[in-house]
Amino acid sequence: MSRRYDASKIEPRWVAAWEAEGLYRASEEPGDERPRFYALDMFPYPSGDLHMGHAEAFSGGDAVARYRALRGDNVLHPIGWDAFGLPAENAAIKRGAAPPTWTYANIEQQAATFKRLGMSFDWSRRLQSCDPEYYRWTQWLFLRFFAKGLAYRKASPVNWCPTDATVLANEQVVQGACERCGSMVERRDLTQWFFKITDYAQRLLDDVDTLVEWPERVLTMQRNWIGRSEGAEVTFTIAETGEEMTVFTTRPDTLWGATFFVLAVEHPAVRGLAELGGTWAQVEPLVRRAEQTSLVDREAADTKEGVFLGVHAVNPVNGARIPCFAAPYVLMGYGTGAIMAVPAHDQRDFDFARRHGVPVRAVIQPEGETLDGDTMTEAYAGEGVIVNSGPFDGRPTPDSIGEVIAWLESEGRGHGAINFRLRDWLLSRQRYWGAPIPIVHCPTCGEVAVPDDQLPVRLPEDVDFTPGGDSPLARHPTWKYVACPSCGGDAVRDTDTMDTFVDSSWYFFRYCSPGYQQGPFRTEDVNRWMPVGQYTGGVEHAILHLLYSRFFTKVLFDLGMVGFTEPFPRLMNQGQVIYDGASMSKSKGNIVEPMPIVERWGADTMRLTILFAGPFEDDIDWKLIAGDADKRPGVHAWLGRVFAAVGGAVARGDAAEPDALVRRTHRTIKGVTDDMDRFRFNTAISKLMVLTNEMRSALDAGAGALSAARALTVMLAPLAPFAAEELWRVELGQATSVHRASWPTFDPALIVEDTVTLVVQVDGKVRDKVPVASDASEEDAVAIARASAGAQRALEGHEVVKVIARPPKLVNFVVKN
């Protein structure tokens, strides 16, 4: 190890000093005119100590926060914990530790680690979503939604995890299994609370277009999740009963090609129709099986499976009588749960038709071809000319879809419709460790909101976590029995708690008004700090957390509580830290912990290792970049050279700095500024390394390097905050923290080199490189190029037909042939 640089001696000292100085507190001074910058990191879940993924995310987020402060912004960089959730309860069951005990112990552990890492958090704004003072306002917000009709209860088929004994949102079911424990999810009919996010589907979709600073893939995921489809609703009639049944279709231009009709297996009309058609005996097994599989379990379903119901539907456009089926490939959760099937022009319908012997009727003919329904081998979904379709024969499609819809409307047989894939947000959980839903069920008054002045509805502490049966709150002997806030009669509390995504949908507002007692936040505080300047976190939250937070923001805007409709205009997703090509996990035994590296080499080295490894959004393979844990990391050696160079510059005092170093310093300032603005930490670090090398050359030559040393130290501060502070205050003898210094500025005149390398090409191939004055004229440049040895050689015996000159960078001689 270098004799001069020993992180273990430097870093703990500054942790203490920074805390004593209150260095990272966001300023609320009325006279503070600096621009505000809200640097937000996704708040962590306190499951054990911080892992490498946290180290990466927070190294990037901290670099942004520190950089903005050095650029002169008044920075808000808060921290808190997303502290409710199932793992705390599982720990209670497994180890007997009460959820709060387990949770707060982990939070303290993570907080200590954050401090050791030197994160520039404003600790005075710290929050934990499981604090009663926090969930009081989660409940308060729920009641605002409730009052607006945006929180409602309905009986609904839900995903039920038998292991966790709770309801799951569709989003928490992955390939039919519980996202958390992996058990196969079942379907149950229960009464649950929902947020009416579907009311906001169009706005959520429209505003995706305004999020130009988000990663494209996240925008795509948001759009897909919302899933807007344009088409028409068309009403068919059941021939045997006269019952009307509406379907949604994006292809009303193929209505005349419908040759059968399909209901979702769970469709409420299925049993009645099957009994009428005399087919219930065949249909019943399908229905039974559907009840036992999750709502989103699509793996098990055979796309061609289905049963004829024995009844028929009448196509409203041509009166055709077509058979009705029940089939799992039609989903109850999308559209109306029933479809018209057009096998000629939809592959799924085609496969089903061939299996079940239903006729195929082509109504779109591609140019230059004639499709025959009897001989087609696959559906034709492309464009063409409409045939066999009454008034629309000969019309082109898809251009005629609008005309078909207009016709349907004028005939009263259907109308244009827009359908979304997005479902309402199922937010109730039959769990203990969450914010209780602040509703009282009264036999007289119904669902009654707990009055605001009685919030929070606190969680009881004497709770039985034995698995199975009712949730711990429902099972509690006394907790739920209360007087109705409205009539005073006997009533019971709602015993469900809220999905933790509710907690995380508003925490960034709370940071703006820490400790505020009259509401979740002060509107003027939020409008002063928000929207967020930069949001940093994992791409695993690309859909749910971000969608829900956007939804909350729009609702709060509508309530007049915030003055903007998008909370996070700029989003940055860090890549994952993996090991040897695989994600780190306990079962693989390949976990690399951040703290041992910090203890051995220092937090700065860990940060630099991560940030220098590659683009922030890319995955990092720790095995490839750090290799052997005992090997001294390259960035640590660099920090040693930085200390040597800065120390050497100080020793050399005011000695003149060579022109090359001065220019290098200014170019580095420009380059690093550009890089930091674009979060290109890896190239910023490489430029600082180049500057370090140039300083060393200058010092070796007996020259000075003091202004370079100062610039280098400030630019290092966002990336290696401890080393920069040590250099600044100890080596450079500054009185105040480097983290309160000003970002260096550059002189554009010094960016330009006075001599540059002129590239000499012949026919576009590099034949020589010669130094030339940067202000050389075209004439001079061509002359110098022509005289170069490389050009002489290559031009010998050739006739130059054209000269392309881009002085002073390049001259290209084009020769005959």
Added chain:
RNA sequence: GCGAGAGUGGCGGAACCUGGCAGACGCGCUGGACUUAGGAUCCAGUGCCCGAAAGGGCGUGGGAGUUCAAAUCUCCCCUCUCGCACCA
């Protein structure tokens, strides 16, 4: 299947936005220096091929195109990663 992104030395990556010296910076490796030998440090070299050298040829997944000039722009293909996936 649909959508998005990516393919550059032994390795991580840079240059792509804005066409003009490919391989910055670092790791690794090779040779050397200094040493009471280190978890070092310093110096030199390091894309591939031919050559003693000078120099030359080749080179950014493959193929075409545009251009005086393509890692960069356009089109086609291949491979990989991620996301979505019966959405009517």
